Amino acid sequence: xxxxxxxxxxxxxxxxxxxxxxxxxxxxxxxxxxxxxxxxxxxxxxxxxxxxxxxxxxxxxxxxxxxxxxxxxxxxxxxxxxxxxxxxxxxxxxxxxxxxxxxxxxxxxxxxxxxxxxxxxxxxxxxxxxxxxxxxxxxxxxxxxxxxxxxxxxxxxxxxxxxxxxxxxxxxxxxxxxxxxxxxxxxxxxxxxxxxxxxxxxxxxxxxxxxxxxxxxxxxxxxxxxxxxxxxxxxxxxxxxxxxxxxxxxxxxxxxxxxxxxxxxxxxxxxxxxxxxxxxxxxxxxxxxxxxxxxxxxxxxxxxxxxxxxxxxx
Amino acid sequence: xxxxxxxxxxxxxxxxxxxxxxxxxxxxxxxxxxxxxxxxxxxxxxxxxxxxxxxxxxxxxxxxxxxxxxxxxxxxxxxxxxxxxxxxxxxxxxxxxxxxxxxxxxxxxxxxxxxxxxxxxxxxxxxxxxxxxxxxxxxxxxxxxxxxxxxxxxxxxxxxxxxxxxxxxxxxxxxxxxxxxxxxxxxxxxxxxxxxxxxxxxxxxxxxxxxxxxxxxxxxxxxxxxxxxxxxxxxxxxxxxxxxxxxxxxxxxxxxxxxxxxxxxxxxxxxxxxxxxxxxxxxxxxxxxxx
Numbered sequence: 001x002x003x004x005x006x007x008x009x010x011x012x013x014x015x016x017x018x019x020x021x022x023x024x025x026x027x028x029x030x031x032x033x034x035x036x037x038x039x040x041x042x043x044x045x046x047x048x049x050x051x052x053x054x055x056x057x058x059x060x061x062x063x064x065x066x067x068x069x070x071x072x073x074x075x076x077x078x079x080x081x082x083x084x085x086x087x088x089x090x091x092x093x094x095x096x097x098x099x100x101x102x103x104x105x106x107x108x109x110x111x112x113x114x115x116x117x118x119x120x121x122x123x124x125x126x127x128x129x130x131x132x133x134x135x136x137x138x139x140x141x142x143x144x145x146x147x148x149x150x151x152x153x154x155x156x157x158x159x160x161x162x163x164x165x166x167x168x169x170x171x172x173x174x175x176x177x178x179x180x181x182x183x184x185x186x187x188x189x190x191x192x193x194x195x196x197x198x199x200x201x202x203x204x205x206x207x208x209x210x211x212x213x214x215x216x217x218x219x220x221x222x223x224x225x226x227x228x229x230x231x232x233x234x235x236x237x238x239x240x241x242x243x244x245x246x247x248x249x250x251x252x253x254x255x256x257x258x259x260x261x262x263x264x265x266x267x268x269x270x271x272x273x274x275x276x277x278x279x280x281x282x283x284x285x286x287x288x289x290x291x292x293x294x295x296x297x298x299x300x301x302x303x304x305x306x307x308x309x310x311x312x313x314x
Numbered sequence: 315x316x317x318x319x320x321x322x323x324x325x326x327x328x329x330x331x332x333x334x335x336x337x338x339x340x341x342x343x344x345x346x347x348x349x350x351x352x353x354x355x356x357x358x359x360x361x362x363x364x365x366x367x368x369x370x371x372x373x374x375x376x377x378x379x380x381x382x383x384x385x386x387x388x389x390x391x392x393x394x395x396x397x398x399x400x401x402x403x404x405x406x407x408x409x410x411x412x413x414x415x416x417x418x419x420x421x422x423x424x425x426x427x428x429x430x431x432x433x434x435x436x437x438x439x440x441x442x443x444x445x446x447x448x449x450x451x452x453x454x455x456x457x458x459x460x461x462x463x464x465x466x467x468x469x470x471x472x473x474x475x476x477x478x479x480x481x482x483x484x485x486x487x488x489x490x491x492x493x494x495x496x497x498x499x500x501x502x503x504x505x506x507x508x509x510x511x512x513x514x515x516x517x518x519x520x521x522x523x524x525x526x527x528x529x530x531x532x533x534x535x536x537x538x539x540x541x542x543x544x545x546x547x548x549x550x551x552x553x554x555x556x557x558x559x560x561x562x563x564x565x566x567x568x569x570x571x572x573x574x575x576x577x578x579x580x581x582x583x584x585x586x587x588x589x590x591x592x593x594x595x596x597x598x599x600x601x602x603x604x605x
Binding site: 045051072089096 | 337338340345346349350352353357358359433437438439440441443444445446448602604605
């Protein structure tokens with residue numbers, strides 16, 4: 001379990017993380033989602049004791065990371081794909097890491113096999129693709145068979161097969177009762193992988209809830225309906241809290257009624273409908289909704305900006 | 315489905331069975347030292363630097379043996395050269411094995427810089443200090459590896475340079491006794507001096523976290539400053555020059571005290587301070603700064 005309490009990191013006059021508090025529970029995959037520069041990596045570095053918080057505390061299983069007697073056996077982290085001296089081979093990198101905790105060579109071979117690095121383990125990391133680097137980082141995180149696993153953007157640069165592998169791996173690790181904390185900017189990936197989601201924007205927690213609640217949370221229950229008589233159907237369905245929008249000449253989007261209610265009304269009023277598709281808000285939409293005010297780097301569109309008039313003529 | 319699970323041990327394929335940390339030892343100093351040694355020996359660049367130091371030391375030893383022999387030959391027919399030899403204490407041969415030391419200190423000092431700065435430039439530091447979050451054990455372990463390897467390599471290279479030089483000097487009728495107390499003293503003091511330079515290099519690498527900056531600072535301190543201090547007029551710089559770390563080696567290895575240089579004990583203290591101050595500063599800042 002990871003517990004952060006008022007965790008703050010200030011660089012000069014810039015607040016990277018502004019007093020966040022959250023708990024990452026064991027036995028489930030917790031996603032950490034936020035736009036670039038939101039403070040995800042900084043938060044993760046503070047958990048690992050690499051950055052000292054300006055204020056607040058963060059503990060792993062009740063103890064600050066640096067005070068654990070055997071840190072690698074407690075918590076494993078992939079913070080950066082290449083937190084490795086690239087002139088060393090993957091095997092020697094893992095061997096040196098393992099030596100600090102007297103982790104046997106057998107375990108080094110195990111994590112190499114587990115991450116599919118067996119063929120390249122003796123080669124210099126310099127020649128690794130981004131995906132290989134990610135696999136090495138995950139191997140290093142698993143080395144101490146830790147209870148808590150932190151992965152910063154683990155699927156970056158992985159091929160589709162690797163993405164599926166990471167997805168299954170983190171779910172399996174969580175099912176073993178481990179604490180899994182995973183950041184990503186790939187919202188679709190989060191929707192498939194995470195059980196719980198912590199959304200961060202501009203250094204603040206915007207949402208902290210089970211992923212189901214975040215997707216369905218905002219009254220986004222929408223249905224796509226096709227009918228020969230869209231005008232008639234619109235009249236029939238109209239009511240308080242219901243909005244019906246004509247999208248195409250036979251296509252409606254209905255918000256505020258479930259599929260059964262729509263079908264019942266259509267049947268009662270003898271209106272033929274030939275499509276009834278529930279539309280779930282994608283995590284993407286929910287996320288955009290949540291973070292629309294929190295994005296630090298908006299794409300700037302230069303046209304159309306009103307220029308203040310400077311000519312004093314008229 | 316049982317409602318009381320407290321009696322049963324946590325087992326079976328149930329979801330979210332709490333898993334504790336795996337039992338096993340943590341990072342003791344000996345283990346961290348072992349890890350740093352693995353890191354040291356698994357970098358090709360490190361091995362190349364060590365090998366080139368040995369080659370330079372032995373090569374310069376041999377070259378110097380030949381040059382010294384030539385010089386002694388001339389002295390036999392030239393009273394001026396003979397006087398020059400006499401002024402140096404009469405024993406030219408004894409310093410031959412350590413004649414490559416100024417290059418050895420540059421290479422091994424740079425190695426000291428690189429071993430720490432590369433941790434930061436490659437990102438390896440994040441792995442290192444995640445495994446050893448107290449940080450200082452990893453620093454001290456690396457320092458031990460750097461200092462011991464610099465000392466051993468310089469001592470071994472000096473000895474081999476001596477072995478190569480003996481027959482060359484013999485050709486010119488000069489004798490070199492590698493077991494003489496002055497030979498042994500030169501070997502040990504020179505090796506300790508190079509180890510000190512490597513430690514200063516590592517401290518610079520830790521403070522600057524940058525390979526080029528660290529090596530340039532080292533070169534500045536050992537090669538540029540002595541010359542610059544000589545060129546700048548004024549008594550202050552002439553006096554200060556004696557206290558530069560690179561100028562402590564001569565008083566430390568001299569047979570007799572040379573006028574206008576530090577006493578042996580002073581030179582040892584000055585060199586010690588040049589090691590202790592940057593190393594202590596590096597340790598304090600390494601502990602405090604974000605990785």
